[in-house]
Amino acid sequence: LIMLWVFTLTDLAHRRDVSGVAKGFWAVAIVLLPLIGMLIYFITRPEDDIAIGGLDVVAGSAGPLEITDGDIAELEKLGKLKDDGAITDEEFSKMKARILD
Numbered sequence: 288l289i290m291l292w293v294f295t296l297t298d299l300a301h302r303r304d305v306s307g308v309a310k311g312f313w314a315v316a317i318v319l320l321p322l323i324g325m326l327i328y329f330i331t332r333p334e335d336d337i338a339i340g341g342l343d344v345v346a347g348s349a350g351p352l353e354i355t356d357g358d359i360a361e362l363e364k365l366g367k368l369k370d371d372g373a374i375t376d377e378e379f380s381k382m383k384a385r386i387l388d
Contacts, residue, residue: 292317295325304333354387361386 299305299313317324354362362383369379 288321291325292321295328298332299328358386 295317296314299310299317302310305313313324313328317328365374365379365382365386368374369376374382
């Protein structure tokens with residue numbers, strides 16, 4: 288039970304998609320109500336994989352990767368341009384790298 292509690296708090300601390308205030312509320316809930324807090328946290332926790340315009344981005348797979356809503360919109364547009372044949376694979380790769388840097 289203690290190992291699960293520590294794992295939950297560690298997972299919460301490493302989430303990039305949860306704001307600082309929300310992390311604080313979750314930490315309090317997990318510490319004060321360990322079983323219920325952990326259960327609710329893992330049920331409501333979003334998945335790590337994010338599908339973006341045909342691309343698969345895995346959080347934490349290549350170091351810290353922060354993707355904003357604007358980046359997602361640009362990547363979706365880029366994916367559509369590639370699918371429509373408006374840009375080549377090489378152009379797509381260069382533009383994607385520029386967005387994600």
